[in-house]
Amino acid sequence: MRARYLTTTLPYVNADPHIGFALEAVQADALARVWRAAGDEVFFSMGTDEHGQKILESAQKAGQETQSYVDHYAAEFQKLKEALNLTNDVFIRTTDPTHIKAVQEMWRRCEAKGDIYKKTYTGLYCVGCEAFKTEKEIADGKCPLHPTQELKEVSEENYFFRFSKYQDRLLTYLEKSEVLIPEWRRAEAVAFLKGGLEDFSISRERARLSWGIPVPNDDSQVMYVWFDALTNYISTLGWPADEKGNFKKFWEEGETLQVAGKDQVRFQSLMWQAMLMSADVKTTDRIFYHGFITSGGQKMSKSIGNVVNPLSTVERYGTDALRYILLRHVSPTEDSDLTEQLMYDYYNAHLTNGIGNLVARVMKLAEEHLFEPVALSDANASPKHLSLVGAFKFNEAMDGIFQMISRADERINAEEPYKKIKMPETADEARLLIRTVVQELGKIAGELEWAMPRTSSRILAAIRENKKPENLFPRLPAPAVL
């Protein structure tokens, strides 16, 4: 048994939960469940990133107080826990007082190391947006949102983090195996490092951006979101006070794993690790980067109308159906496509016709012909499947489980217990066969716990009661054609 720390990234709460984040959450949850099943002690953290310019703007646009705006969205993201049946132990919000204190302590430590200094930052400022614009945001030298106004070159004093100082140590960090998964993403991080690191700004003038964590001993500045948000990975454990000892147990002495999207390499594997080095905190052991979900071969966007919303998908298909789709039909590390039609096909072919129908046919036979429930030996996932999940091969583990379902169906067809039960001379043989397939079903249920927990327990309950349950995955009407 060992202590294992697991976290997703914190989604930025200026929009509804994205299916890509649901993927990240479900992958992390699968890992947490598999580890617990193996006897490990797991600390699984999730949360929301709630500070910064974009959120302030979104709140203003919505005509809401910033705090109540973020409260609303934090609640939306917490709904995911129920909707996806997630087993995260904590939900950290970057507006939590304990997080704010932790970030300020992080700041003090980095400052004490001489890694925080003040410098004049000059950028192009759009008066209309009341914000600095990055090069990418500027078209033809103008802000696309306010093309009639000239951008102003504005300077302000900000604090900077001495990122450049950590170039060599980061290179060394990246040499360790499995710090980046998949391994080939390392090249990207190394290339970034070798391009030379620039110190990054970690504060803004409070006059321009009020929605942030105050900089210690400087009321005129608030922290920029990066410094704030990244610190959540340890503030969630109670760092620095660590009254419950979770930080020591799970971060310092345990194994740490972060799950993030493939666009996060720079932030998670470089900037965050440099901050940890500066604060003399252990770096993250492993960071797993998942791929993106596209829809119809394109990035999801409201204007295209191809957005797959996780909450409405759960409403239509159910929690375990979405978990199933994300774990089996989405590649762990490559981009994958999901459309209404694809999800409907997966649901029908494998859940309704597959596991759902198998449970119905087996339990009907059992209910009618067995005199007592079949006793199950402990239903646990097989080591083979557990290790596949532990190696982030969620889809391969799922393939293995669904092969067991096919084999059970094949067996029933081949051995025909439903026919043999009707003839007195083969009735006993039929009952034995039925017991065997019920046992097989129990095994399948045990295998499914980490992936489809409710389905797993419903199957086990049906076996215990020796009763055919309500259809697990009812047949649904086809989706409207787009």
Place this chain on the structure above:
RNA sequence: GCCGAUGUAGUUCAAUGGUUAGAACGAGGGACUCAUAAGCCCUAGACAGUGGUCCGAUUCCACUCAUCGGCACCA
């Protein structure tokens, strides 16, 4: 433009330097009936393009094209 990843049947994926490139969904056909008109069996169907290395390439290399990510202050 540079770096990395991906490109395999209608669709979603897999494998492999060498006999017939696997599977699932969908499609067509068949025998059955315990089950959610489900399940089972059979059939048809593919290696992005060009060039190279090699006795032999889908697999290795180069280039082209397409998609995605990165190339720093949007997280």
